[in-house]
Structures are given as C-alpha cells and as structure tokens.
Amino acid sequence: MAAVAVLLALLLPVADAAVVWGPYVTNTTGNSTVVTWKSIEEAEWWVDYAPEGGETYRIPSSGAGPIHHVLLTGLTPATTYRYRVGTGNETTGDCRFRTFGDGAxxxxxxxxxxxxxxxxxxxxxxxxxxxxxxxxxxxxxxxxxxxxxxxxxxxxxxxxxxxxxxxxxxxxxxxxxxxxxxxxxxxxxxxxxxxxxxxxxxxxxxxxxxxxxxxxxxxxxxxxxxxxxxxxxxxxxxxxxxxxxxxxxxxxxxxxxxxxxxxxxxxxxxxxxxxxxxxxxxxxxxxxxxxxxxxxxxxxxxxxxxxxxxxxxxxxxxxxxxxxxxxxxxxxxxxxxxxxxxxxxxxxxxxxxxxxxxxxxxPADAAPPPEAPVGRWVVPAALLGGAALSRLRR
Missing domain, CATH: 3.60.21.10 (Metallo-dependent phosphatases)
Structure with a gap:
C-alpha cells in the first residue's frame, strides 16, 4: 500500500494524497456527465469545469461518504471540457472529457x-x-x-x-x-x-x-x-x-x-x-x-x-x-x-x-462515413430510482 500511495501522489498533483481514486468520468451523453472520485477525508469537495477556452463553473459535491459522484448538466454536444476536483486550496491537475455528438x-x-x-x-x-x-x-x-x-x-x-x-x-x-x-x-x-x-x-x-x-x-x-x-x-x-x-x-x-x-x-x-x-x-x-x-x-x-x-x-x-x-x-x-x-x-x-x-x-460491404445523432444512456427502470433514470435519459 505504501508503494501505491507514492504512485498516487505522482499521478495527482494535490497538496497531499487527499484523492485516492480518480477523478474519472462515467455516464456521458451529449449534454451531461458524472465526475467521480474517492477521498480520504470528509471535507467540502467541488468540481470546476469549463469548455475549452470558455467560462469556468463550479459544482459542489453533496456526497456524505468517501466516494463522490457529481452530475454536470447543460453541457454542449461534441465539446471538449476541462475539469478538476478540489477541496479548500487543494486541487487535482486539469482533466478532460468530450461530450457525445454527431460523426465518426x-x-x-x-x-x-x-x-x-x-x-x-x-x-x-x-x-x-x-x-x-x-x-x-x-x-x-x-x-x-x-x-x-x-x-x-x-x-x-x-x-x-x-x-x-x-x-x-x-x-x-x-x-x-x-x-x-x-x-x-x-x-x-x-x-x-x-x-x-x-x-x-x-x-x-x-x-x-x-x-x-x-x-x-x-x-x-x-x-x-x-x-x-x-x-x-x-x-x-x-x-x-x-x-x-x-x-x-x-x-x-x-x-x-x-x-x-x-x-x-x-x-x-x-x-x-x-x-x-x-x-x-x-x-x-x-x-x-x-x-x-x-x-x-x-x-x-x-x-x-x-x-x-x-x-x-x-x-x-x-x-x-x-x-x-x-x-x-x-x-x-x-x-x-x-x-x-x-x-x-x-x-x-x-x-x-x-x-x-x-x-x-x-459489415464487410461497409462504405465510408457521414454522421448521426447525439446519444443517451439507458438504465433499466427496475435497477434505478426514477430520478436517476430520468437524469440518465436526458
């Protein structure tokens, strides 16, 4: 575990090893995503994000436990976003994801x-x-x-x-x-x-x-x-x-x-x-x-x-x-x-x-590309609450 802690300190440029996992992104669509990380300590955490060259927004984490899931909405399709997570004066380095859009x-x-x-x-x-x-x-x-x-x-x-x-x-x-x-x-x-x-x-x-x-x-x-x-x-x-x-x-x-x-x-x-x-x-x-x-x-x-x-x-x-x-x-x-x-x-x-x-x-007889529509995630209703399901279907 000591070796892993040293490696994490190198991978994540924070003031200390406050972030154990991540950050990482799941659930991306054309206009939303979820940023996740695991922290060692209880604190007020947040996510900063911005389209490349655009205005930066901050969303606080409402998670009570060590694993934080923060939903980002209102995003623009086919756009690269920079993001980082932090607490107090500590932040990770810049990360990025791209929202889904048309095309190859x-x-x-x-x-x-x-x-x-x-x-x-x-x-x-x-x-x-x-x-x-x-x-x-x-x-x-x-x-x-x-x-x-x-x-x-x-x-x-x-x-x-x-x-x-x-x-x-x-x-x-x-x-x-x-x-x-x-x-x-x-x-x-x-x-x-x-x-x-x-x-x-x-x-x-x-x-x-x-x-x-x-x-x-x-x-x-x-x-x-x-x-x-x-x-x-x-x-x-x-x-x-x-x-x-x-x-x-x-x-x-x-x-x-x-x-x-x-x-x-x-x-x-x-x-x-x-x-x-x-x-x-x-x-x-x-x-x-x-x-x-x-x-x-x-x-x-x-x-x-x-x-x-x-x-x-x-x-x-x-x-x-x-x-x-x-x-x-x-x-x-x-x-x-x-x-x-x-x-x-x-x-x-x-x-x-x-x-x-x-x-x-x-298929074997495939021809070259044009393009097709922005996507969504679908989770079976029996496996998630209604609020989470409607969020993933946006």
Whole structure:
C-alpha cells in the first residue's frame, strides 16, 4: 500500500494524497456527465469545469461518504471540457472529457486488468497497456470488459495505474466476476450492472453475465431484446463471459450465455460483441456477428486449446493489448493493438507503438462515413430510482 500511495501522489498533483481514486468520468451523453472520485477525508469537495477556452463553473459535491459522484448538466454536444476536483486550496491537475455528438469517433476496448500477486502487480502488466491507451488521440470512451481487480483491496492500485487513461475520457464499465457485488459496482461507477447508451451512430449495450444475474435472467434478457430495437445503424454489446472461447478450462466458451443471448444478438443486427474472462485475445464470427474476447489487459494468461469452436478467425495467447474501435454510421473498424509479448516464464518484450495484429471492418460491404445523432444512456427502470433514470435519459 505504501508503494501505491507514492504512485498516487505522482499521478495527482494535490497538496497531499487527499484523492485516492480518480477523478474519472462515467455516464456521458451529449449534454451531461458524472465526475467521480474517492477521498480520504470528509471535507467540502467541488468540481470546476469549463469548455475549452470558455467560462469556468463550479459544482459542489453533496456526497456524505468517501466516494463522490457529481452530475454536470447543460453541457454542449461534441465539446471538449476541462475539469478538476478540489477541496479548500487543494486541487487535482486539469482533466478532460468530450461530450457525445454527431460523426465518426474512436473508442477503446480492453479488460481483465487484475494482478497476480506475488508474481506481478497491476503496475507491471496493466500499467503497460494503460500507458499505450493513454497515448491514443481523441478517444471518446473506453470500455473495460470486467475484472478490474482480483480482490477488493486492489481497487486503489487499479485507479492509480489507470489514472492517465481515465482522467481524459469516459469510462464504460462491465461487471466481472472478481469485481464484487452489484452494490460495489454501482458505488464505484454510479451505474447498475446492465445498461445502454447511444454515441453518435452507435448503440452500446452492457450486460451482466455473472452467476448472480441468473436469478433474474428472464428480466435482463427481455430488456436486452427491447433495448436492441434501437434504430441506430451500428450496435455493439459488452459483457464479461465469452460465449465462444478456446479456454481449456471452459471448452467452447460459456454455452449458457450462448444459448441465452446469441440468437437475439444476431436477429437484432449487432455488429460486434466484446467479452473477456478468458485471458487472451480471440475473434469469432457467428450468426453474422463478430465476437471478440479481449481479456489481455494485464491478468495472468490462460492456456488455449488447439481445437477451436466453430467460427474461430484469429487469436493471440501471450499478448498484452487492447482493441481500437473506429465508428461511423456506415462501418465499424476493429483493430487489435499489441502492447507487449510475454513468455511463459514472465519475460516481457514491448511491441512498437501502434502494432496492429488483427483487423476487420464491419459489415464487410461497409462504405465510408457521414454522421448521426447525439446519444443517451439507458438504465433499466427496475435497477434505478426514477430520478436517476430520468437524469440518465436526458
């Protein structure tokens, strides 16, 4: 913990280590967002924010506990905002996010960032991936496909390592099996375990594939089918457990998830599905939908079977990396970017920045871009109070 505190002090230019997590942004739309951070001490905290070159506004935090969620409203679509959080005379450095708007954009997908102590920390593996993602230009949002941490005490390390990424974009979190209860997930991210949102021409659906979800899977699946009726031309879905995988421990992938959702995904015209849980990179095609396993954000690598499920197209087992997603109304380009190769005995060799080891354009007959409408987040009414739901739908 002492090492983490030192790293946090370097990442956040405050007078002391008053901010433990963040700040980071979730729930972004064309005209609103939520800024979150965790503080050590009870104090009167606030957020300063301004469009680049514009007037600065201050919103106080009304949170009573250590985790603060501050809603910013009345924002302008397709606009970059600078923000910082503070208390008294202490402030973090300037951070930024961009509101959603029309037109093409780029986002990032990665996941399974947990450490394997005592063999390696998040800093040693996840840190390499986070550094490369932070160097990407103009990223509208980052989807994390789950398993942020291994144990609850690892959250401090995750936010320290991911800080350079999270301070300058919007985070789209997926609940993994190591990430704690639904209450923990909602407390950390100000979101329930399944929800959806629009960004330009793209509809994004996030699902909860964890064991706990099966107690009421009928409700989630009914919501999914309704949610995917979105009229937007491009659709992606993210959840943690892969329906297709060559992981030796789960041959073929999660067949229950496959039976529950894959037919709906195909019938609804979903372009791509992102998952993790298998600590590797794999790509499959089934029912006209591309399935990508992106579990190579820093967790210990898994052994893959030589025999692959039907639909297998590509894969890399000992590679740290992330997927770059370039979205327009007419197409989605997926590029698997390799960050480092790791040998069986743990030797790490960095790849040149921007090394793309797999790529596909969806759909196959796609044409180049124009543009499409400002978005919104949608959270199932059963999972949030009415006030929060109406706020997210603005």
């Amino acid at each position: 954009f780029t986002c990032i997908v990665y996941g399974d960032t947990r450490a394997q102590k005592p063999f390696f920390t998040q800093t040693e593996r996840h840190g390499l991936v986070a550094e490369r993602i932070a160097a990407e230009a103009d990223i509208l949002f980052v989807v994390h496909t789950g398993d942020f941490v291994c144990e609850e005490e690892e959250w401090d390390e995750f936010f320290a390592v991911a800080g350079p990424v999270l301070r300058n974009t919007t985070l789209v979190p997926v609940a993994g099996n190591h990430d704690g209860s639904t209450e923990t997930f909602s407390a950390v991210f100000d979101l329930p375990p399944y929800y959806s949102f629009d960004a330009g021409s793209l509809h994004v659906t996030v699902l909860d594939s964890n064991d706990r979800a099966w107690a009421d899977m009928v409700t989630q699946t009914a919501w999914l089918e309704s949610d995917l009726a979105s009229p937007l031309p491009r659709k992606i879905v993210a959840f943690h457990h892969p329906p297709f995988s060559s992981d030796r421990k789960h041959p073929g992938g999660d067949r229950a998830i496959r039976a529950e959702w894959c037919d709906i995904l195909s019938r609804s015209g979903v372009d791509a599905v992102f998952s993790a849980h298998t600590h590797a990179y794999e790509r499959y095609r089934a029912g006209g939908t591309e399935y990508l396993v992106v579990g190579c954000g820093g967790a210990p690598f898994y052994a893959l079977a030589e025999e692959k499920p039907e639909g297998y197209l590509a894969g890399h087992r000992q590679t740290l990396g992330y997927v770059r997603v370039i979205v327009s109304p007419e197409s989605i380009d997926l590029e698997m970017v390799a960050v480092a190769e790791v040998t069986e005995d743990g030797e790490v060799t960095m790849c040149p920045a921007g090394t793309v080891i797999d790529a596909v354009r969806l």
